[in-house]
Amino acid sequence: MADIKVEYMACPIRQIISRFGDKWSLLVLYGIDRSETGVMRFNELRRMMTDCSQKMLSQTLKNLEHYNLVHREVYPEVPPRVEYSLTETGRSLMPSLHQLIQWALDHFDDVVSRQVIIK
Amino acid sequence: MADIKVEYMACPIRQIISRFGDKWSLLVLYGIDRSETGVMRFNELRRMMTDCSQKMLSQTLKNLEHYNLVHREVYPEVPPRVEYSLTETGRSLMPSLHQLIQWALDHFDDVVSRQVIIK
DNA sequence: CGGCATCCGATGCGATACTG
DNA sequence: CAGTATCGCATCGGATGCCG
Numbered sequence: 001m002a003d004i005k006v007e008y009m010a011c012p013i014r015q016i017i018s019r020f021g022d023k024w025s026l027l028v029l030y031g032i033d034r035s036e037t038g039v040m041r042f043n044e045l046r047r048m049m050t051d052c053s054q055k056m057l058s059q060t061l062k063n064l065e066h067y068n069l070v071h072r073e074v075y076p077e078v079p080p081r082v083e084y085s086l087t088e089t090g091r092s093l094m095p096s097l098h099q100l101i102q103w104a105l106d107h108f109d110d111v112v113s114r115q116v117i118i119k
Numbered sequence: 120m121a122d123i124k125v126e127y128m129a130c131p132i133r134q135i136i137s138r139f140g141d142k143w144s145l146l147v148l149y150g151i152d153r154s155e156t157g158v159m160r161f162n163e164l165r166r167m168m169t170d171c172s173q174k175m176l177s178q179t180l181k182n183l184e185h186y187n188l189v190h191r192e193v194y195p196e197v198p199p200r201v202e203y204s205l206t207e208t209g210r211s212l213m214p215s216l217h218q219l220i221q222w223a224l225d226h227f228d229d230v231v232s233r234q235v236i237i238k
Numbered sequence: 239c240g241g242c243a244t245c246c247g248a249t250g251c252g253a254t255a256c257t258g
Numbered sequence: 259c260a261g262t263a264t265c266g267c268a269t270c271g272g273a274t275g276c277c278g
Contacts, residue, residue: 013146022136023136093226
């Protein structure tokens with residue numbers, strides 16, 4: 001998401017939006033958190049998010065790793081195995097995320113059922 | 120934000136992101152909520168969000184009105200006066216939003232201080 | 239298996255000018 | 259005051275192909 005002027009860098013809302021307001025980030029976090037082991041492999045995530053392209057999943061994971069929400073563990077095997085898990089910081093976001101999801105469920109009729117504005 | 124495949128329309132995270140994950144929506148909601156009267160006029164919002172263009176503010180407000188988060192009250196005067204306030208649904212989102220902001224503040228060092236990835 | 243590189247269309251968003 | 263209209267660039271994101 002786009003830049004933020006330097007003088008507004010301290011605004012926490014902007015920070016959240018600019019980092020996790022994209023199309024897939026929250027879904028990845030939620031997916032990993034919900035998994036039984038707390039760990040997911042790349043293609044496991046792909047199967048969960050069937051309409052997310054490989055490119056975007058890869059990009060999203062790299063982004064989340066950069067912001068210290070997701071940990072990437074590479075096992076030097078053949079074939080290669082890479083496991084993604086939540087960091088401590090990532091887990092700490094979950095209560096807020098769940099509350100947001102609950103809000104969406106509670107207000108599905110008020111908000112979500114309305115058609116997305118085209119153009 | 121982009122479309123969501125029909126078979127995933129029920130996913131609440133996607134719904135939230137597709138509607139309020141844009142650059143300005145949450146900031147508008149937060150701004151109106153924080154105002155003393157609970158009501159803000161168009162140019163009042165503009166002054167608060169100095170780096171938001173008029174076009175985007177207008178578009179964002181229309182969007183929030185469509186999703187029943189913001190109420191638009193027009194007073195037939197000259198010069199015209201338009202007041203924006205939160206709907207009941209909009210107010211109901213605030214606890215979740217505040218929790219999210221608090222999370223951002225708590226984890227500023229972990230997350231927010233990291234440079235936004237360029238390209 | 240878990241990616242990256244490239245191309246390209248769709249959308250987001252800002253700048254500017256104009257209006258009731 | 260509170261917007262709308264138009265233009266144009268920048269970014270998002272999907273499709274495809276290649277690689278260790």
